[in-house]
Each structure stands twice: as structure tokens, then as C-alpha cells.
Amino acid sequence: MTHIPAVTLNDGFSFPELGLGTYNLRGAEGTAAIQTAVDAGYRLLDSAVNYENEAEVGEAVRGSSVARDDLLVASKVPGRSHGRAEAVASVESSLRAMRLDYLDLELIHWPNPSVGKYVDTWRGLIDARERGLVRSIGVSNFTEAMLSELIDATGVVPAVNQVELHPYFPQAALRAFHAEHGIRTESWSPLARRTELLTEQLIQELAVVHAVTPTQLVLRWHVQLDSTAIPKSSDPDRQRENADLFTFSLTDDQVAAISALERGRLWDGDPLTHEEM
Numbered sequence: 001m002t003h004i005p006a007v008t009l010n011d012g013f014s015f016p017e018l019g020l021g022t023y024n025l026r027g028a029e030g031t032a033a034i035q036t037a038v039d040a041g042y043r044l045l046d047s048a049v050n051y052e053n054e055a056e057v058g059e060a061v062r063g064s065s066v067a068r069d070d071l072l073v074a075s076k077v078p079g080r081s082h083g084r085a086e087a088v089a090s091v092e093s094s095l096r097a098m099r100l101d102y103l104d105l106e107l108i109h110w111p112n113p114s115v116g117k118y119v120d121t122w123r124g125l126i127d128a129r130e131r132g133l134v135r136s137i138g139v140s141n142f143t144e145a146m147l148s149e150l151i152d153a154t155g156v157v158p159a160v161n162q163v164e165l166h167p168y169f170p171q172a173a174l175r176a177f178h179a180e181h182g183i184r185t186e187s188w189s190p191l192a193r194r195t196e197l198l199t200e201q202l203i204q205e206l207a208v209v210h211a212v213t214p215t216q217l218v219l220r221w222h223v224q225l226d227s228t229a230i231p232k233s234s235d236p237d238r239q240r241e242n243a244d245l246f247t248f249s250l251t252d253d254q255v256a257a258i259s260a261l262e263r264g265r266l267w268d269g270d271p272l273t274h275e276e277m
């Protein structure tokens, strides 16, 4: 089992430097895959109302040999639940679905700017935290301007912003904003969903230099960007591979060279225009 190091969020809670993405992990197979990941050392499980797998995540947690307090369960408020009261109700619904007493992290899944309720929704997550339903609160797919709006309106800084982040889309400006404001970056689609990224010549060459796999090289890049990657894998061997990142390190030049692969988003997931209900 790999020990995955942790950092401290701006609210004082510990947060792993790597987590498990659970998008498309459903049914008995999904529960089993989540449990093998926990057995491999993963402690952070990233779910969402819209993944339709909260029951599986909850079952994996309750059936795990690892104590609940040592696991971090995250979910996300869907766009259809934007609003102060609606956000609290969404958290309560997730707790019922998971059969858990609290969530470790709750995120606003997409800002949906045309709806105009993400500040109210943020107030709802603040309420949920004050009621003890959730330990840390954050957002996903928020821009610098949206983050500033939340902070100015409520005085509460999100603990986490989960965003598309991989060598094709390194988000340097957003990560600098996060660092300035004490917001933990979390990388979704950190492997670029296994596109040609892993076959890039630079990735292949650096993997040989460090005697690791291309996937491990990419995930180590996330670690050294101070971002918590949440790679999804259904396969136990690949889950173990993805977690084995903490016995080597990249030089600053190698990190910069990987970041220079930048070419843009995987698809049209621009938070200013892409909205999900």
C-alpha cells in the first residue's frame, strides 16, 4: 500500500496530494474498484450527485477496513440544485444516498453563470458547514473572477477549486491565483482522459529517465504543481501505479517542459459557456 502525503487546507483540514476520481465507477464493480483503491492507499474519493454513484461510494466506505475518519469523501452540488436552501438540501440528499453522517468536501460542480445563483449556492455550502454536514467546502470549474466574487460577497475563501488540469491545459494563471488566496488546486481529467498525452515523446523520454511509467510521470507533475490530481481507474494495477508517485521528483526544468505541452482544453469545458444541470 502507498502512503499518500497530505497538505493542510485553508480551513485546517488535512487533504491528500492524490485522490481517486470515480466518474463512471458504478454498480458492484464500481464499489469493488473504489475499495481496491482504498486498499492501495487512496484516502480521497471524488464523487458527485451527477455521477449517480454516491450509493456505491458510501457502500465502499462503510465496507472498508479503513476507518471512516481516515477517508475523505467528496461530492458536488449539481446545477439543478443551485440556490442557498437547494444546496443544503443537495448535501443532505448526498448524505442519505451515501448513508454517511458527514461529507469531507462539498463542491459547487459548475458555476452556471447564466443562472446567476452561484453566490447563493456558496452561502448554502457555508450553512451546511456550520450545521456540521460537511467539513470542507469548495468549488469546481470556477474562474478567478468568480472566486473573487464569492470571497467579496461572503468573506469565505473556498478550500478547493477542482478544475480541468493536465499538461495540455496547465492553468498557470489560475494556479497562481489559488496560491495567492490559499485555495488548493484539484486536477480533474489529470491524465487528459488517456488521450495521446501518454505517448508524447517528451513524456516517454522523461519516464525512461526516471524509470517510471508515463502515467506516473504526468501525475508527479501534478504533485509538483501543488495540485491534488484525482485520476480515475477501474483497474487495481493501474490504481497502484497511479499512487506510486512519492519516491522520485522532477527538476524544475522538467516540470516546465511538461507544462510547455500546453495546447488547450480537452473539449469545450469553458466555465463561462459550459453549464451542467
Ligand SMILES: NC(=O)C1=CN([C@@H]2O[C@H](COP(=O)(O)OP(=O)(O)OC[C@H]3O[C@@H](n4cnc5c(N)ncnc54)[C@H](OP(=O)(O)O)[C@@H]3O)[C@@H](O)[C@H]2O)C=CC1
Pocket: 020, 021, 022, 023, 024, 046, 047, 109, 140, 141, 162, 163, 187, 188, 189, 190, 191, 192, 193, 194, 215, 230, 231, 232, 233, 234, 235, 238, 239, 241, 242
Ligand atoms: N469537476 C468536474 O467538472 C470534473 C471532474 N472530474 C473528476 O476527475 C476524475 C478523473 O478524470 P477523468 O475524466 O475520469 O479522466 P482521467 O484523466 O483520470 O483518465 C481516466 C482514464 O485514464 C485511464 N487510466 C487511468 N490510469 C491509467 C494508467 N495508469 N495507464 C493507462 N490508462 C490509465 C482510465 O482507464 P481505466 O479505468 O481502465 O484504468 C480512464 O479511461 C473523474 O473521475 C471525476 O472524478 C472529471 C471531469 C470533470
Ligand SMILES: O=C(O)C(=O)[C@@H](O)[C@H](O)C(=O)CO
Pocket: 023, 048, 269, 276
Ligand atoms: O465528470 C464530471 O464531473 C463532469 O462534470 C462531466 O460531466 C464532464 O463535464 C464531462 O465528462 C463532460 O464530457
